[in-house]
Amino acid sequence: MRGARYSSGVDNEVGQEIADALGILLRRTTRAQLHQQLTAGMGEGVDEVTYPVLSALARTGPRSAADLAPDVGIDRSGVTRRATRLEAAGLIRREADPHDRRAHLLVLTERGQLAVTELRTRLAAHITASLSSWPPGEAEAFARRLRRFTAEGPFA
Amino acid sequence: MRGARYSSGVDNEVGQEIADALGILLRRTTRAQLHQQLTAGMGEGVDEVTYPVLSALARTGPRSAADLAPDVGIDRSGVTRRATRLEAAGLIRREADPHDRRAHLLVLTERGQLAVTELRTRLAAHITASLSSWPPGEAEAFARRLRRFTAEGPFA
DNA sequence: CAGGTAAGCGTGCGCGGCGCACGCTATTCT
DNA sequence: AGAATAGCGTGCGCCGCGCACGCTTACCTG
Numbered sequence: 097m098r099g100a101r102y103s104s105g106v107d108n109e110v111g112q113e114i115a116d117a118l119g120i121l122l123r124r125t126t127r128a129q130l131h132q133q134l135t136a137g138m139g140e141g142v143d144e145v146t147y148p149v150l151s152a153l154a155r156t157g158p159r160s161a162a163d164l165a166p167d168v169g170i171d172r173s174g175v176t177r178r179a180t181r182l183e184a185a186g187l188i189r190r191e192a193d194p195h196d197r198r199a200h201l202l203v204l205t206e207r208g209q210l211a212v213t214e215l216r217t218r219l220a221a222h223i224t225a226s227l228s229s230w231p232p233g234e235a236e237a238f239a240r241r242l243r244r245f246t247a248e249g250p251f252a
Numbered sequence: 253m254r255g256a257r258y259s260s261g262v263d264n265e266v267g268q269e270i271a272d273a274l275g276i277l278l279r280r281t282t283r284a285q286l287h288q289q290l291t292a293g294m295g296e297g298v299d300e301v302t303y304p305v306l307s308a309l310a311r312t313g314p315r316s317a318a319d320l321a322p323d324v325g326i327d328r329s330g331v332t333r334r335a336t337r338l339e340a341a342g343l344i345r346r347e348a349d350p351h352d353r354r355a356h357l358l359v360l361t362e363r364g365q366l367a368v369t370e371l372r373t374r375l376a377a378h379i380t381a382s383l384s385s386w387p388p389g390e391a392e393a394f395a396r397r398l399r400r401f402t403a404e405g406p407f408a
Numbered sequence: 409c410a411g412g413t414a415a416g417c418g419t420g421c422g423c424g425g426c427g428c429a430c431g432c433t434a435t436t437c438t
Numbered sequence: 439a440g441a442a443t444a445g446c447g448t449g450c451g452c453c454g455c456g457c458a459c460g461c462t463t464a465c466c467t468g
Binding site (some may be wrong): 301326327328329330333334352353354355 | 424425426427428433434435
């Protein structure tokens, strides 16, 4: 199980350390207080519940609710309900699929696009600010490792 | 706000990259499927809902439910209910505080201690395994950065 | 070309977790 | 000693979720 390609392998203590850190991070980032703080001032539609739908939509382009569901990680019906709220808030709109008249494509409105970019910017600024005290190049290296970790790591 | 100590500062694009990666990681690690897979075979008491209480208890030692609540991130009553389930499963027990006869201290039983170490080991092994293909030293460096990120990062 | 099957969507329903507030017991303060 | 406070468990209402159903539209086969 260890050292598949490199003779030195990876000490299991490292995995333990990463696991603990991820656990802490998971708890911290799910604090409702943080979410409310980050979404403060935006329209009433964007929410810690509805945002994942908005974000996934911004990432992958217009898609149906059923297609979006596995990416968000909840049931198809849940995506539909969140989409209904986002639509009421004017952040997305339902568009008829030209190729299939049953399908309703979810597409971001201009306000929706604005909201997601705004929130992404806020979060990035929040992170960048607290990384300003890191030695030069450290943050960039960390970002690269983190990207690789998410791409081909244990949670791929 | 940027470059407080180092003249080069940190490009905001780095923050953006980290933010996106964390978002993905957050979604992946909250998949119920993953939790069930990791807790498979253990007693019926350990659960993705009850585990944070168990874990916090293992980290900080015997504490009251009210003290535990802010660390878990939910209301005091929620901790009480989860503790009740864990007690029924024989993973923790309520002990009378010798100094205050109102207080019920939550303390891990032997089986509880065993369960949390087992789960920690499983998760660490899962992570270590998928890091075996990384170049030597990379995983260790990533673990160090991640630890620092959680300790003094934007979510401290 | 027609009828049956399947896909896609929204919604009703039951379940479960959460936060708030209340009651009860033990403690502390005046 | 009596009042005020802290600590705990629980009832209650709310909300999100997954499942299953009905309805519309597309596909497929004879």
